[in-house]
Amino acid sequence: MSTKPSRAVIAPHSATAAIRRLAERGYEATTAEDLADAVGMSRSTFFRRFGSKDDVVFADHDHALAQLEAFLTSTTDTPGEALVQGTADVLRHLTRDPEAARLRFELMRVTPALRDRELVITHRYERVYRRFIREVAAPEIPRWVAPALAASLVAVHNATLRDWLRGSVPDAPGAVTRDLRRVTGLYAPWLDPAGASSPQRVVVAVYDAAGSPDAILDAVAAQLTHS
Structure with missing residues (x-):
């Protein structure tokens, strides 16, 4: 399974400018020319590099997915800790520009087409997690473990992101790390059977x-x- 690469990684200030333009004018009313102007490039260059308005909104997710897959492929962490740290890194990436993150959240809240695309992104994260879990888990792993844990990782990440956007969680990466360690601990018998069976x-x-x-x-x- 290969994660679809982003056409380009938009600089934080450019992403903020593009998303601000969408938020100000509305998703449907904003043209590609508007966004090209917001990020300082021609219309043809915009399409060549980013493809569509959706790609601008979700460019951070494309990049975060690619980073997550690369990390899980190369990490030497235990499986449970790899899932925790990889997910925390995704959250760090998505919250590194608070203004862009909040504008994106509000834009998706009022734009049904973007919420549909968000569901597709969610499924892509889950596929990356499921593949990793099946590769590292114990051979006798029940069929439900990989999809259940993958969905749990995404759910905890998304809940923490929403809490951070509302201002109730000041340290999102720290909070998600703590909570995900609790979640992966529930799956220790399959992720780390040797450690789970060690006497305490x-x-x-x-x-x-x-x-x-x-x-x-x-x-x-x-x-x-x-x-």
């Missing part, structure tokens, strides 16, 4: 409630050393 030790520490934090940590460390 339980340490019970009894300490003086009036003791200092350093003394308590020293007591726990001593128990771990001798257990």
